[in-house]
Amino acid sequence: xxxxxxxxxxxxxxxxxxxxxxxxxxxxxxxxxxxxxxxxxxxxxxxxxxxxxxxxxxxxxxxxxxxxxxxxxxxxxxxxxxxxxxxxxxxxxxxxxxxxxxxxxxxxxxxxxxxxxxxxxxxxxxxxxxxxxxxxxxxxxxxxxxxxxxxxx
Amino acid sequence: xxxxxxxxxxxxxxxxxxxxxxxxxxxxxxxxxxxxxxxxxxxxxxxxxxxxxxxxxxxxxxxxxxxxxxxxxxxxxxxxxxxxxxxxxxxxxxxxxxxxxxxxxxxxxxxxxxxxxxxxxxxxxxxxxxxxxxxxxxxxxxxxxxxxxxxxxxxxxxxxxxxxxxxxxxxxxxxxxxxxxxxxxxxxxxxxxxxxxxxxxxxxxxxxxxxxxxxxxxxxxxxxxxxxxxxxxxxxxxxxxxxxxxxxxxxxxxxxxxxxxxxxxxxxxxxxxxxxxxxxxxxxxxxxxxxxxxxxxxxxxxxxxxxxxxxxxxxxxxxxxxxxxxxxxxxxxxxxxxxxxxxxxxxxxxxxxxxxxxxxxxxxxxxxxxxxxxxxxxxxxxxxxxxxxxxxxxxxxxxxxxxxxxxxxxxxxxxxxxxxxxxxxxxxxxxxxxxxxxxxxxxxxxxxxxxxxxxxxxxxxxxxxxxxxxxxxxxxxxxxxxxxxxxxxxxxxxxxxxxxxxxxxxxxxxxxxxxxxxxxxxxxxxxxxxxxxxxxxxxxxxxxxxxxxxxxxxxxxxxxxxxxxxxxxxxxxxxxxxxxxxxxxxxxxxxxxxxxxxxxxxxxxxxxxxxxxxxxxxxxxxxxxxxxxxxxxxxxxxxxxxxxxxxxxxxxxxxxxxxxxxxxxx
Numbered sequence: 001x002x003x004x005x006x007x008x009x010x011x012x013x014x015x016x017x018x019x020x021x022x023x024x025x026x027x028x029x030x031x032x033x034x035x036x037x038x039x040x041x042x043x044x045x046x047x048x049x050x051x052x053x054x055x056x057x058x059x060x061x062x063x064x065x066x067x068x069x070x071x072x073x074x075x076x077x078x079x080x081x082x083x084x085x086x087x088x089x090x091x092x093x094x095x096x097x098x099x100x101x102x103x104x105x106x107x108x109x110x111x112x113x114x115x116x117x118x119x120x121x122x123x124x125x126x127x128x129x130x131x132x133x134x135x136x137x138x139x140x141x142x143x144x145x146x147x148x149x150x151x152x153x
Numbered sequence: 154x155x156x157x158x159x160x161x162x163x164x165x166x167x168x169x170x171x172x173x174x175x176x177x178x179x180x181x182x183x184x185x186x187x188x189x190x191x192x193x194x195x196x197x198x199x200x201x202x203x204x205x206x207x208x209x210x211x212x213x214x215x216x217x218x219x220x221x222x223x224x225x226x227x228x229x230x231x232x233x234x235x236x237x238x239x240x241x242x243x244x245x246x247x248x249x250x251x252x253x254x255x256x257x258x259x260x261x262x263x264x265x266x267x268x269x270x271x272x273x274x275x276x277x278x279x280x281x282x283x284x285x286x287x288x289x290x291x292x293x294x295x296x297x298x299x300x301x302x303x304x305x306x307x308x309x310x311x312x313x314x315x316x317x318x319x320x321x322x323x324x325x326x327x328x329x330x331x332x333x334x335x336x337x338x339x340x341x342x343x344x345x346x347x348x349x350x351x352x353x354x355x356x357x358x359x360x361x362x363x364x365x366x367x368x369x370x371x372x373x374x375x376x377x378x379x380x381x382x383x384x385x386x387x388x389x390x391x392x393x394x395x396x397x398x399x400x401x402x403x404x405x406x407x408x409x410x411x412x413x414x415x416x417x418x419x420x421x422x423x424x425x426x427x428x429x430x431x432x433x434x435x436x437x438x439x440x441x442x443x444x445x446x447x448x449x450x451x452x453x454x455x456x457x458x459x460x461x462x463x464x465x466x467x468x469x470x471x472x473x474x475x476x477x478x479x480x481x482x483x484x485x486x487x488x489x490x491x492x493x494x495x496x497x498x499x500x501x502x503x504x505x506x507x508x509x510x511x512x513x514x515x516x517x518x519x520x521x522x523x524x525x526x527x528x529x530x531x532x533x534x535x536x537x538x539x540x541x542x543x544x545x546x547x548x549x550x551x552x553x554x555x556x557x558x559x560x561x562x563x564x565x566x567x568x569x570x571x572x573x574x575x576x577x578x579x580x581x582x583x584x585x586x587x588x589x590x591x592x593x594x595x596x597x598x599x600x601x602x603x604x605x606x607x608x609x610x611x612x613x614x615x616x617x618x619x620x621x622x623x624x625x626x627x628x629x630x631x632x633x634x635x636x637x638x639x640x641x642x643x644x645x646x647x648x649x650x651x652x653x654x655x656x657x658x659x660x661x662x663x664x665x666x667x668x669x670x671x672x673x674x675x676x677x678x679x680x681x682x683x684x685x686x687x688x689x690x691x692x693x694x695x696x697x698x699x700x701x702x703x704x705x706x707x708x709x710x711x712x713x714x715x716x717x718x719x720x721x722x723x724x725x726x727x728x729x730x731x732x733x734x735x736x737x738x739x740x741x742x743x744x745x746x747x748x749x750x751x752x753x754x755x756x757x758x759x760x761x762x763x764x765x766x767x768x769x770x771x772x773x774x775x776x777x778x779x780x781x782x783x784x785x786x787x788x789x790x791x792x793x794x795x796x797x798x799x800x801x802x803x804x805x806x807x808x809x810x811x812x813x814x815x816x817x818x819x
Contacts, residue, residue: 013511070756070758
């Protein structure tokens, strides 16, 4: 094998591996990426039961309660219209999670129509807003900022 | 006054970076005309680089100083500090924000440039000039970024009475060390980048070039490894989520340069020892630091939101994006133009150590591509108004497709000879490692229900641990070079870390409970009793502290005290976790809020994990870094020794010539 050929072989091997990685990534990303849903989307076009997605909206006033086991929390997430999605979450609530504030729940829709959250993302401080909450309607964002922002004018 | 001194030093350093670029470029040009052609400008480049490093270091020291004395007329101090904060966090506050961390970035960059200017003597002088010019060129862009859009020394017309404080999540001792360590690694890769650009400009891609680059690369890689390990441990105990890697874009931003640097380290080894993989090594040198810059863009542009994205400012994002386009695009263009003129290196057979290292390189690059695509995908889809997040369900299995074959080859590669070898020669070692992996696979799947990936991880870790020691077999251990010990330690560290990761995901037990004082809960082999809840106070926070008594298999109890802390500047809550460490794992306790009791008495939420062998993850990371240090020291000592031997031989020859000449005169 001449040197020229060896270089060619190496380039081809590297390219094939990288293209394979790219194709595999593209295919897996289409299947595995977890999509973001607003409550009205979740009701009109629900994801498959058990598929990992994110649900973002506002925690309805008066809906937050702790179940008898002391660790499961139930609340309702509302969107722009009158769409309401009941959510169950077993875990320690993030700081600054409260009724009337914005939240992003990571989890999956259950067969009975409740959303089981594995993780809740709330606003951590004035510098950290879950990205999904940024694009909410202006009115909501303003309302949320007013209620959850600490230490800003 | 102090702030103005810092700012003046920064402007001067920027001007010197420009001078370094001009002198280096002109000297490279003049010296290219032929034998012995040189110019006085070449004498200026090195001192300028050293002076530039000194000035930036001075500027950074001034920033730390205004934070130490809490000078509230400086905008950055007001936004990120508070007089009541403990001193170590005042100092750490200097880099716990956008402007300060960018200043740290250029400081590391300039110091790295100063260091190569001061002590690197092995490169041909012309390549050295080109390298320093490239270093100055990259630094110039980041000085412009700092001075034009993120001035850390900006004053306020009206100083307020008190600062706003540092994000409490960052008020942790790990914060004092994690960013500087990570940055030394991250930005230290700029040296590899400049070396690659310099070598391309002068077409001097030789084994000597690889030998000169390797110690610098090893140094940066060690710090990067340590920084990632420390960052992972920080996220583990500070965030209170019990995880040690979240595939957060910010973590990926540190992982990507590490993957590229690891590949570069191995291909530079091939170039140094065997004069092969020339163009590929140069390419990786460009890619590694490009990944550092992509990471800086992701983290600093505000395009992502995380604890690292201190503030959102679209202007800064487009500024960094422009810098990325200039540097990465320019370097790749130079590569495309010059790669053809880099002549082909030595040949080798597929079954050889070079062959194994090529597989390692290709697989690492594929993993890099997968992490990069997964990190950028949400940004891409957002352009089409579709919001997605990409997490472990993507990264873990897709990454494993390439990591598993890479680990298999990694077990065998160090046993192969350079240039040409046959698998038949090492068939006994192959059979041993294969049998170990199979035995571990069968044993673990019989003993418990374990998912595929952790199962593979446990089996591979077992085989790899033994395989990593095999290169020492049959050798006089005292005469094994230090660099070889380094390789063994680093490969063993990978096996140890892999075992920790697989064991954590396979055997972790988690309980979420609400306990009243006096009640207990079982998690794995631990029995945890809540004794009482007390209020406690620190310098700038108050907290509720749970006192827990935990006993392992009914052994003697250990006390644990997780806290739910409330900071008041800025007002924020954090969860302080408590850990009980044993050699075979960690009990991890985090405290939540109050839960209403069934009978009206208050209960408290506790989240408990038993994580078998989880500390082995970071232990393995430390071993990998340690291996890097050993290789670095071994290479440098060998080089010093070789040079002193040549010098002595030369002086002996000179002596003999003198004696002969004296004899002839008599």
